[in-house]
Amino acid sequence: MRNINNIILLIVVGLAVSSIANANQCPAGMCKGDNDCASSYCMNGAGKTPNPQGCFYCHVNIPTKKIADGVEMPMAGLGTWTYNNSMAYDAVSKALNLGYTHIDCALGYQNQESVGKALKDSKRERSTYFITSKIPGGLNFSAATASMELSLQQLGLDYVDLMLVHFPAAWSGQGGKMLRLEEWRAMEAFQKSGKAKAIGVSHYCRRHLEDILSINTVPIAVNQVQYHIGMGMEGPNATDDKQFCDEHGITYESFSPLCGPCGKDAHMELITGKMVTDIGKKYGKSGAQVSLKWQVQQGIPVIPRSDSVDHLLENIDLFNWKLSEEDMNTLTQSKSPPVAGDGPNSGDCSVL
Numbered sequence: 410m411r412n413i414n415n416i417i418l419l420i421v422v423g424l425a426v427s428s429i430a431n432a433n434q435c436p437a438g439m440c441k442g443d444n445d446c447a448s449s450y451c452m453n454g455a456g457k458t459p460n461p462q463g464c465f466y467c468h469v470n471i472p473t474k475k476i477a478d479g480v481e482m483p484m485a486g487l488g489t490w491t492y493n494n495s496m497a498y499d500a501v502s503k504a505l506n507l508g509y510t511h512i513d514c515a516l517g518y519q520n521q522e523s524v525g526k527a528l529k530d531s532k533r534e535r536s537t538y539f540i541t542s543k544i545p546g547g548l549n550f551s552a553a554t555a556s557m558e559l560s561l562q563q564l565g566l567d568y569v570d571l572m573l574v575h576f577p578a579a580w581s582g583q584g585g586k587m588l589r590l591e592e593w594r595a596m597e598a599f600q601k602s603g604k605a606k607a608i609g610v611s612h613y614c615r616r617h618l619e620d621i622l623s624i625n626t627v628p629i630a631v632n633q634v635q636y637h638i639g640m641g642m643e644g645p646n647a648t649d650d651k652q653f654c655d656e657h658g659i660t661y662e663s664f665s666p667l668c669g670p671c672g673k674d675a676h677m678e679l680i681t682g683k684m685v686t687d688i689g690k691k692y693g694k695s696g697a698q699v700s701l702k703w704q705v706q707q708g709i710p711v712i713p714r715s716d717s718v719d720h721l722l723e724n725i726d727l728f729n730w731k732l733s734e735e736d737m738n739t740l741t742q743s744k745s746p747p748v749a750g751d752g753p754n755s756g757d758c759s760v761l
């Protein structure tokens with residue numbers, strides 16, 4: 410009888426010990442304290458939400474690129490295009506919880522108030538994240554200024570890290586060089602007032618950039634354009650404007666890095682396609698990570714959109730591994746998927 414009692418006692422103690430051990434175990438990449446994170450620290454500070462087991466995420470170090478004096482853009486961020494307000498709140502909250510440091514927004518996305526609420530609810534220090542916003546093209550000085558003020562108000566911020574003119578003209582194509590220059594002057598005034606740390610443009614081709622370069626007193630920090638596998642690294646399949654941007658100190662930033670708006674087949678080619686998944690297997694990474702890595706390895710910041718925690722985690726796991734030269738070449742030589750929109754070059758050069 411005594412022996413049986415001892416055995417039961419041992420089983421009970423064993424179960425208790427093993428449940429304590431399990432309680433302290435977290436999935437890979439998650440933690441309860443710094444010791445659980447191999448090469449970083451545990452994000453168990455204010456505003457972070459643990460999983461049901463009480464595990465937090467280990468900090469992921471996202472490198473930055475200098476885009477202007479004293480302004481560093483994180484090399485990977487979250488896109489927010491197409492999200493309604495609740496999706497934007499959800500995706501931005503998840504991303505901030507995972508340690509994202511860069512969110513790409515725009516007045517035209519009509520969801521900046523939800524982005525602002527997610528930023529506020531995260532309780533993160535303002536200095537720990539980089540926010541880009543955009544105002545429509547083709548605006549005169551006062552309309553441009555009012556749009557930038559509205560963006561700040563919607564985001565609930567005193568300043569954005571980067572403000573872009575979304576398009577070289579109004580979406581209808583109206584505006585031309587005259588308004589392009591007037592709008593840029595408003596951007597400069599906004600930057601000089603401290604409400605944008607840096608200013609830049611989007612969808613600009615070389616001719617549009619040259620317009621600004623003929624009058625600017627503040628450098629164009631960034632040109633945000635469509636860029637993904639299928640466009641190569643240099644013309645004519647890639648945009649010639651990349652080289653022009655590099656030569657003029659303008660950071661060439663990729664939008665739609667996974668070809669999100671290119672149609673289902675083209676988009677999936679960069680996620681589950683044979684080329685990217687075969688290469689990914691060599692590194693233990695997904696096809697999407699290979700597609701993004703091809704860009705960041707060239708020094709091009711990416712802003713993939715996702716509201717899935719698994720995808721969000723993948724999309725910042727780009728920096729402690731490297732594609733071989735041979736694999737980079739294979740990806741560069743691919744002519745597929747094609748660039749969506751305005752002909753073989755990104756930058757909407759048909760806009761007057």
Ligand SMILES: NC(=O)c1ccc[n+]([C@@H]2O[C@H](COP(=O)([O-])OP(=O)(O)OC[C@H]3O[C@@H](n4cnc5c(N)ncnc54)[C@H](OP(=O)(O)O)[C@@H]3O)[C@@H](O)[C@H]2O)c1
Nearest residue numbers: 488489490513664665666667668669697713714715716720
């Ligand atoms: N300046 C401009 O005019 C302009 C134009 C277009 C885009 N942008 C910016 O660029 C951002 C990104 O471009 P985008 O929104 O066109 O599309 P994208 O980022 O190229 O692709 C988004 C799609 O990829 C999926 N995805 C993301 N990560 C994935 C992963 N690791 N594995 C599998 N699927 C993944 C997402 O689905 P899940 O949610 O299921 O992950 C989503 O359906 C925009 O949101 C916007 O901020 C700017």
